[in-house]
Amino acid sequence: MASFKGAIVVNTERCKGCGVCAANCPVGVISLAKEVNGKGYNYAYMAEPDKCIGCASCGMVCPDGVITVYKVKL
Amino acid sequence: MSIEDIIKPENLVYQKSKLLTEKPFHYCPGCGHGTTHRIIAEVLEELGVDEETIGVAPVGCSVMAYDYFDVDFQEAAHGRAPALATGLKRVWPNKVIFTYQGDGDLAAIGTAETIHACNRGENITMIFVNNGIYGMTGGQMAPTTLEGMKTATTPYGRKATLPAGAGFDGIPCNGYPLRITELIAQLPGTKYVTRQAVYNPACVRKAKAAIKKAFENQINGKSGVNFVEIVSNCNSNWKMEPVAANKWLVENMLPFYPLGDIKVDGKLVEK
Numbered sequence: 001m002a003s004f005k006g007a008i009v010v011n012t013e014r015c016k017g018c019g020v021c022a023a024n025c026p027v028g029v030i031s032l033a034k035e036v037n038g039k040g041y042n043y044a045y046m047a048e049p050d051k052c053i054g055c056a057s058c059g060m061v062c063p064d065g066v067i068t069v070y071k072v073k074l
Numbered sequence: 075m076s077i078e079d080i081i082k083p084e085n086l087v088y089q090k091s092k093l094l095t096e097k098p099f100h101y102c103p104g105c106g107h108g109t110t111h112r113i114i115a116e117v118l119e120e121l122g123v124d125e126e127t128i129g130v131a132p133v134g135c136s137v138m139a140y141d142y143f144d145v146d147f148q149e150a151a152h153g154r155a156p157a158l159a160t161g162l163k164r165v166w167p168n169k170v171i172f173t174y175q176g177d178g179d180l181a182a183i184g185t186a187e188t189i190h191a192c193n194r195g196e197n198i199t200m201i202f203v204n205n206g207i208y209g210m211t212g213g214q215m216a217p218t219t220l221e222g223m224k225t226a227t228t229p230y231g232r233k234a235t236l237p238a239g240a241g242f243d244g245i246p247c248n249g250y251p252l253r254i255t256e257l258i259a260q261l262p263g264t265k266y267v268t269r270q271a272v273y274n275p276a277c278v279r280k281a282k283a284a285i286k287k288a289f290e291n292q293i294n295g296k297s298g299v300n301f302v303e304i305v306s307n308c309n310s311n312w313k314m315e316p317v318a319a320n321k322w323l324v325e326n327m328l329p330f331y332p333l334g335d336i337k338v339d340g341k342l343v344e345k
Contacts, residue, residue, distance in 0.1 A: 006087075007080040018104030018316040024274055041103065049077055056088035057275040063108030064099055065090035070080050 003074045006054020010044050011066040017041035021058035021067060027051045030058055091115035093124055093144050100138065104316020106306030107136050109272040110203055113282040114174070115143060121289055127170040128162055130155040132184075134176035135209040153184025156191030159198045170292060172199040177218040178208045181254045188258065195263030195297045199288045202255070202301065205308040206327060213311030217252040220330055225311070251330060255303045259336040265298025266291050267337035271305040271328070273320040284335075298340060305331050 008030070015037060021044050022030040031047035044067070046052060054071025093115040101107045118124050124145050131139040133152040140147030150158040155173040163171045180188050180202050191198070207225055208214040215225040215232055222231040234250045236242040259267040266288055270281035281304060288300035305327050309319035335343050 005075055005080060007077045009081060014098050016103035020104050020316055020320065023317045023320075046077075054080075054087055055275075059088035060275040060278045061109065061272070063101065063103075063105055063112075065094060065108070065112045067088070068086070068090070069088035070082065070085040071087045072075065072080050072085050074075070 004053050004071055005074055006052040006069060006071040007049060008046055008052065008058060008070070009068045010046075011068075012037050012043040012045075013039075014064055015041060015043035015066045016064055017043055018063060019044070020061050020063065024057050024061045026055060026057060027053060091119050093119050095142055095144055097141050099142060101135065102308075102310045104307065104309050104319065105135070106205065106272045106304060107203060109278060110174075110201065110281075110304050110306065111136075111139065111142055113272070113278060113285060114172075114201065117282060117286045117289055118145065118170075120286070121293070123170045123289070123293065126168070127172070128166070130159045130162070130171070130173040132173070132175040132179040134179045136174055136176060136203065137210070139174050153179050153182070154187050155179065155184065156187045156196070156198070156200065159200075160191055160194070160196050163196055163198050167197075170199075170289060172201060172289070172292075174201045175203070176209070177202070177204045177206065177216050178211075181217050181252055185254070188254065189261070192258045192261045192299045192301070193263045195265075196299055197292055197295055197297050199285075199292050199300045200302070201285065201288075202303045203306045204303055204331065205306045206251075207308050207311045209308045209311055213308070215248060217249070218254075219248075220251055220326060223326075253331065255301065255331075255336060258299075258301060259342060262340075263297075263299060264301055264337055265295065265340050266300040266302075266335075268301070268335045269303040269305060269331060269333055271323070271333055273307065273323055277333070280333075303331075305333070 029052045032042040056069040059067040127145040214227045233247045271277045307319040
């Protein structure tokens with residue numbers, strides 16, 4: 001079975017920290033940071049980057065379009 | 075393999091549509107409006123009709139939708155977006171016209187315009203974002219508010235009729251929630267009527283496919299309204315966190331507003 005490895009880039013200044021991406025990540029990669037961005041929101045980040053499979057579920061549900069997803073086939 | 079090796083342009087699988095401007099959305103965190111904006115922009119980009127598109131913005135939370143799309147836009151008076159879209163489509167029949175409206179705009183003040191534009195069978199696309207409340211003005215009861223739902227103007231929950239006791243039982247109070255999508259599906263002027271949601275990735279993909287079909291129908295057809303309802307959340311006025319609001323939407327909104335196609339190619343879908 002082919003396996004995939006992914007990574008996401010979050011536009012932290014645009015992120016509003018709603019947490020919908022973290023709730024919909026099938027492998028639990030995303031968490032909300034303890035730090036805040038310029039607007040005072042706890043932005044999303046890849047807490048466990050090794051688990052990411054690049055499924056783009058986070059990008060599909062993000063209400064602010066802050067997530068860019070990359071994927072490679074191993 | 076390090077993260078730097080993965081983050082390369084050739085490995086890109088998903089990014090924000092280029093048809094959305096860099097201006098951050100003013101919507102509350104987790105609001106379904108943002109997701110709906112994003113998928114509309116993606117559909118217009120995929121169809122390659124951004125130069126031919128004119129959107130009509132409503133009054134409500136999405137009143138400043140024209141700031142976020144890199145397509146032509148016109149602002150309508152409250153509820154009058156279908157009337158404006160009718161004019162635009164008749165002056166420019168080759169342009170792609172869509173309205174973007176909320177439930178206070180389309181199902182309350184604009185009911186007459188909505189019903190008559192649908193009954194005339196205008197060749198337009200209407201996107202209806204239903205969150206069951208007046209969001210921008212502070213969470214007052216809308217016609218689409220569910221029975222028992224607490225809002226600023228129904229602090230004890232919406233009641234269709236007055237409760238029993240003191241001889242007033244059965245007297246009309248706040249009325250029943252309005253399923254306007256089912257209502258307009260009965261009109262012969264509508265071609266494609268569907269209800270979708272954007273609370274999880276599967277729903278977003280289905281909603282995107284529905285919006286794409288609504289635009290393709292308009293581009294390939296000559297008449298008939300293509301109507302897409304998006305059942306959305308309003309976490310600020312429901313007074314919940316975004317993830318909890320999505321859960322509440324699944325448990326309470328969806329039983330009353332079931333998802334799926336209601337009318338396809340001018341024929342009602344039998345359930």
